Amino acid sequence: MKIAVCVKAVPDAAAGRRIDPSTKRIDRSVELAISDFDTYAVEEALRLKEAGGDGEVVVVSMGPEKAMDALRKALAMGADRAVLITDPGLEGADLLGTARALAVAIERESADLVLFGQQSADGGGACLWSAVAERLRRPVISQVSELTNDGASVIGKRQTEFGYDTIRAPLPAVIAVSDAINTPRYPSLKGIMGAKKKPQDTLSAADVGGAAAAGTTVIALNPPPARGEARKIEDDGNAAEQIVEFLTEKRLV
Amino acid sequence: MAGTLVFLEHHEDTIQKGSLGVLAKAVQMGADVAGVVIGSGVRGLAESAGRFGAATVFVADDERLAPPLPQTRVDVLAKLVRDEGFDTVLFAQSVLAADVAAGLAARLDAGLNWDLVDLSTDAVGKRPALADSVVVDVGWSSDVKLAVFRSGTFDANETGGTAEVKDAAVELEDFSTQAEMVEQAHAEQQGPSIEDAEVIVAGGRGLGEPEKFALAEELAQALGGAVAATRAVVDAGWYPYSAQVGQTGKTVSPKLYVALGISGAIQHKVGMQGSNVIVAINKDPNAPIFEFSDLGVVGDLHAIVPKLIELVRARKS
Ligand SMILES: Cc1cc2nc3c(=O)[nH]c(=O)nc-3n(C[C@H](O)[C@H](O)[C@H](O)COP(=O)(O)OP(=O)(O)OC[C@H]3O[C@@H](n4cnc5c(N)ncnc54)[C@H](O)[C@@H]3O)c2cc1C
Ligand SMILES: Nc1ncnc2c1ncn2[C@@H]1O[C@H](COP(=O)(O)O)[C@@H](O)[C@H]1O
Numbered sequence: 001m002k003i004a005v006c007v008k009a010v011p012d013a014a015a016g017r018r019i020d021p022s023t024k025r026i027d028r029s030v031e032l033a034i035s036d037f038d039t040y041a042v043e044e045a046l047r048l049k050e051a052g053g054d055g056e057v058v059v060v061s062m063g064p065e066k067a068m069d070a071l072r073k074a075l076a077m078g079a080d081r082a083v084l085i086t087d088p089g090l091e092g093a094d095l096l097g098t099a100r101a102l103a104v105a106i107e108r109e110s111a112d113l114v115l116f117g118q119q120s121a122d123g124g125g126a127c128l129w130s131a132v133a134e135r136l137r138r139p140v141i142s143q144v145s146e147l148t149n150d151g152a153s154v155i156g157k158r159q160t161e162f163g164y165d166t167i168r169a170p171l172p173a174v175i176a177v178s179d180a181i182n183t184p185r186y187p188s189l190k191g192i193m194g195a196k197k198k199p200q201d202t203l204s205a206a207d208v209g210g211a212a213a214a215g216t217t218v219i220a221l222n223p224p225p226a227r228g229e230a231r232k233i234e235d236d237g238n239a240a241e242q243i244v245e246f247l248t249e250k251r252l253v
Numbered sequence: 254m255a256g257t258l259v260f261l262e263h264h265e266d267t268i269q270k271g272s273l274g275v276l277a278k279a280v281q282m283g284a285d286v287a288g289v290v291i292g293s294g295v296r297g298l299a300e301s302a303g304r305f306g307a308a309t310v311f312v313a314d315d316e317r318l319a320p321p322l323p324q325t326r327v328d329v330l331a332k333l334v335r336d337e338g339f340d341t342v343l344f345a346q347s348v349l350a351a352d353v354a355a356g357l358a359a360r361l362d363a364g365l366n367w368d369l370v371d372l373s374t375d376a377v378g379k380r381p382a383l384a385d386s387v388v389v390d391v392g393w394s395s396d397v398k399l400a401v402f403r404s405g406t407f408d409a410n411e412t413g414g415t416a417e418v419k420d421a422a423v424e425l426e427d428f429s430t431q432a433e434m435v436e437q438a439h440a441e442q443q444g445p446s447i448e449d450a451e452v453i454v455a456g457g458r459g460l461g462e463p464e465k466f467a468l469a470e471e472l473a474q475a476l477g478g479a480v481a482a483t484r485a486v487v488d489a490g491w492y493p494y495s496a497q498v499g500q501t502g503k504t505v506s507p508k509l510y511v512a513l514g515i516s517g518a519i520q521h522k523v524g525m526q527g528s529n530v531i532v533a534i535n536k537d538p539n540a541p542i543f544e545f546s547d548l549g550v551v552g553d554l555h556a557i558v559p560k561l562i563e564l565v566r567a568r569k570s
């Protein structure tokens with residue numbers, strides 16, 4: 001089974017995530033890391049491949065050139081190949097442009113299964129898979145926390161506002177997995193060493209049918225609503241005492 | 254004819270409060286507002302939406318629409334938008350609505366803004382972004398505008414009107430009907446009620462293993478409160494669904510909410526942001542939960558909580 005996994009390189013949390021006021025886009029000049037939520041999709045793909053005995057796992061991403069460094073983590077985990085769509089003309093693409101580019105790249109791979117994470121750590125739309133599935137004209141199941149595969153179809157279990165759904169879709173299908181589906185493995189030293197040598201291809205805007213017009217705009221940035229005085233402390237051994245002090249002050253104990 | 258269409262999501266025999274809230278917002282903006290109800294045997298529901306301000310309600314009533322799956326709904330909405338010339342389609346956040354909205358965006362090449370907490374009459378949306386550290390004014394450059402509003406943003410408004418019910422055509426694409434609902438298990442509502450608790454101790458994946466929920470339970474007991482959980486641990490089987498707080502769980506507003514090993518994802522936040530005082534213990538100084546905690550403690554909960562339980566017990570006795 002050939003599995004394409006869509007992963008996003010996002011600003012590393014430690015480096016800070018902010019919107020650049022001059023471009024009104026997320027500042028991607030800092031170090032990028034693969035969005036945590038997407039490591040669950042990579043892990044699930046690896047498990048499916050291992051269970052099936054053969055197959056290929058290709059990670060597909062759209063982002064700046066240096067996003068390839070972040071994709072290497074997926075290769076170190078065990079993915080076979082990385083494809084990065086990168087082009088200055090695609091900067092600032094919104095849902096429409098990203099879905100279109102990814103769909104073309106995925107189509108070229110003729111994958112049996114396309115996996116997504118549950119949301120990107122920076123954009124957080126938690127819906128891109130549905131736009132990609134629409135462009136690919138394939139069935140989609142989102143928020144999947146348990147996935148089974150019989151080679152012809154997949155069955156996903158997922159939580160909604162009302163309980164649990166069990167949904168079946170014939171392959172090829174698009175599946176977005178939740179962060180409860182597995183525990184992603186840490187790359188082994190061997191994996192990390194081997195990652196650099198795995199195929200890492202880039203596609204340009206022209207390769208994916210050109211840049212699509214965005215459907216949305218960012219007009220202005222405002223500070224968040226003010227909130228009451230907030231305290232943040234680091235545990236130096238007496239955090240418990242400090243919490244009790246705080247609760248006492250608030251008359252909560 | 255331009256106008257606004259509101260996706261009225263239903264579950265069994267009720268239209269969701271969130272959808273009715275978005276409908277109320279659209280009506281209040283003074284737009285020419287219609288609702289749409291999509292399902293099987295839902296004509297009566299469509300009529301009932303009139304009481305909440307919809308002048309017109311389209312109904313797509315078809316057996317194939319019975320399972321609440323997104324792709325068939327994209328087919329119905331795309332045709333309706335094209336046939337009736339709607340320029341705006343509004344959704345209340347839900348698992349289903351997000352998938353429908355994004356599929357529709359791709360089908361119609363329509364811009365989609367999500368997680369909005371407000372919308373002005375000149376089509377500028379307010380979107381808190383990056384763990385709510387910034388509020389972005391967003392707009393649209395497409396002919397058709399799509400928006401999904403954050404859970405719980407608007408209240409429904411019962412105006413007592415009546416709606417003209419019109420049929421929406423149902424023409425489904427082949428690929429849209431390939432996904433098939435095998436089973437819908439209803440949420441079990443037994444277990445302790447967390448909605449009325451004045452104190453809640455919530456546990457997340459940072460507890461490390463299911464057995465460690467004992468820490469949350471002991472602290473809750475010491476503080477005289479109830480235990481809640483995140484989706485990550487509920488889906489992993491560590492704690493019952495009835496205790497889940499967030500978008501697909503419960504909404505709570507206790508006097509005190511103590512979050513143990515919870516990252517503070519937006520879908521969790523929407524269920525507990527109404528708490529009076531929020532205390533969070535998390536070992537990651539960059540965890541989003543610190544953006545909305547009154548007391549944020551950066552540290553290992555396994556070192557802190559046992560001591561905290563002792564101290565609270567000592568204070569109470
Ligand atoms: C459509 C949709 C609906 C959703 N609905 C809900 C919902 O209703 N409710 C909900 O909760 N989520 C919901 N989610 C999921 C949500 O996005 C997060 O994935 C989830 O809340 C994460 O749970 P968590 O905080 O327990 O786990 P994680 O995000 O894994 O966080 C664990 C945290 O524990 C910390 N930690 C680890 N070890 C320790 C330690 N020893 N001491 C202290 N801290 C430690 C880590 O630093 C980390 O921040 C939904 C998502 C989607 C897409
Ligand atoms: N630029 C991107 N390149 C590849 N995959 C992406 C990209 N952005 C988002 N994704 C995928 O889509 C999922 C949902 O993202 P979002 O809708 O932005 O929250 C993520 O978990 C990824 O799997």
